Amino acid sequence: MDLIVKRANANSLKTQCAVVFALDNTLQSSAQLIDKEANGTLSHILESKALKNKAGSHCWVHLAPNKKRAYEHVLLVSLGQAEKKSKSSISSKDYISSIQSGLKALKGSHIKNAAVYLDQVNLSDTDNSPSTIAQLFATEAKRVDYKYATTKASDKDSSKLEKLTLVVDDAKQVNDAKKGLKLGQALGNGINTTRELGNLPGNICTPEYLANQAKKLATSSTKLTTKVLTEKQIEKLGMGAFLSVAKGSAQDGKLIIMEYRGGAKTAKPNVIVGKGITFDTGGISLKPGPAMDEMKFDMCGAASVMGVMTALVELQASVNVVAIIAAAENMPSGRASKPGDVVTSMSGQTIEILNTDAEGRLVLCDALTYAERYKPKSVVDIATLTGACVVALGNHATGLFSNDQALADKLLASGEKMHDRAWQMPLWDEYQKQLDSNFADMANIGGPQAGSVTAACFLSRFTKKYPWAHLDIAGTAWVQGGAKGATGRPVALLLDYLLNA
Incomplete structure (x- = not known):
């Protein structure tokens, strides 16, 4: 699985699947962009409580086919409840749980490439640098990608997921995120x-x-x-x-x-x-x-x-x-x-x-x-x-x-x-x-x-x-x-x- 970092817009980056997030039943900025284009479909999911306000809860969003749309599929993932001290922050544990859940859902699907829009994720118990965010993401991506099959004649890994793009919302964050991605990949490969x-x-x-x-x-x-x-x-x-x-x-x-x-x-x-x-x-x-x-x-x-x-x-x-x-x-x-x-x-x-x-x-x-x-x-x-x-x-x-x-x-x-x-x-x-x-x-x-x-x-x-x-x-x-x-x-x-x- 290839991992890369880009700065892009959720409505412009071509990808098979856009992975977006909600925090405390509130859509993050990239999810809001998609929601606007999708006539409030994501908001309706939150209102109907189809997505639980728990870290890792996820829901596939079904949209009508549209060749002009940058993405074919949407996966909405909950970051859970915000920390009491800061309404925009979550624990790194909840962040990891959310990433794991989203990646496992992708791995169990037919998706070959996906873009993950983390927007401004704020972690309450570690530094909030793009490097740390990207390192944790890459480590979990590699961890989820592993499946033992060496001594199995059948039941080989059937995952089709080949490429993940971690999208940041500021051009100044790209280089820092790339450093974190490199460390996270190396750690994941070592694990x-x-x-x-x-x-x-x-x-x-x-x-x-x-x-x-x-x-x-x-x-x-x-x-x-x-x-x-x-x-x-x-x-x-x-x-x-x-x-x-x-x-x-x-x-x-x-x-x-x-x-x-x-x-x-x-x-x-x-x-x-x-x-x-x-x-x-x-x-x-x-x-x-x-x-x-x-x-x-x-x-x-x-x-x-x-x-x-x-x-x-x-x-x-x-x-x-x-x-x-x-x-x-x-x-x-x-x-x-x-x-x-x-x-x-x-x-x-x-x-x-x-x-x-x-x-x-x-x-x-x-x-x-x-x-x-x-x-x-x-x-x-x-x-x-x-x-x-x-x-x-x-x-x-x-x-x-x-x-x-x-x-x-x-x-x-x-x-x-x-x-x-x-x-x-x-x-x-x-x-x-x-x-x-x-x-x-x-x-x-x-x-x-x-x-x-x-x-x-x-x-x-x-x-x-x-x-x-x-x-x-x-x-x-x-x-x-x-x-x-x-x-x-x-x-x-x-x-x-x-x-x-």
Whole structure:
């Protein structure tokens, strides 16, 4: 789907469909122009309450054929109720809901191209720049455009929507809106990359597949280089914790390193580290059968890292970012780790494996130690790490843990700004004693209480040399039920942080 920005008039721009809006049951300016030409048809829709005064409510407007008319069809969408403090403003949440609804209606129709007339949309909870308006629009357009079909012989995406024109009402806004559109498209493409990787089955999206995707991305930009470490190289580095997980599978584990150099040569990079367990059976500590298919999503941390790097490449961003993906399968076999085994991490610290299903922290701890060589400005790891985080926060907020409050504050602010929220959890010393072991420097689990906290405490023992944050996305990386699939979170949060760090 092509996205462009234009300044135009609703009665002059040739398009198959004009998408116009109403706020608080009042037609916006472009809708008023069309209403005048249509002899009050849109006003009648509002008067008859065929369009609800709720963000996202929409109605197709049926007009008599007229070859002289600039548009063939009209879609009227409600922006909902205005904010009480300002009768011309709405929340960005309502704006996004309205855009999503309108685009879904277009996608389900026979429309090939449409013009969206946003007029003067005023957002009450963020800046009102044309750039922000266009960025939110483009991100949702790309998000709505995605449909998983890779492993389907039938039911391919039947959408005919090929072109969307975002229309602004002032020529001075065009350049600013174009910048926002570019950012929004890149973010949307990064989110969809993450969703696609997460949705792929484990027999396709293996550690080798992730490595090949990273190599492929590097061919599209001179600013990006990718290298992939094999298990033999990982062993030489002393990554005993990583290998304790990978060795149980016939699929070789991979440490994937992507270096994006778009900023000053002397500038320290920000590092993002993704958990890439491409399928998690639990190992010898086998998971129960029901819903085990969803453990293909256990690599969504790695997928989000790939999504962020995809967006950075598309933007040709002026930043330095290193991405590290710890990719492996966690399988039961004669070679798999057993409860009670003791392994030595790259840091030299020993770990008693009390539960082989607490494998994410084992691959991550060695990747976090590896990150030290970059003398990073910050390190953020992203992982579907604990079911305990889902119990604590549900599916709305990503769990955030950090050893540096300034870093935590920046990530939280990016989450609020990008509607990809996180919630800070405690990382207190009092929890560390739950990881005590009689036979090693630490155990890999801390008992039934505060499971997400003790998992973060475990990782914190490998992050003493830099500002670090951990994002537990176990509750936000995918949805269950009839709409089962990867969400693409927290790509938006991460991209905003990295572009502004």
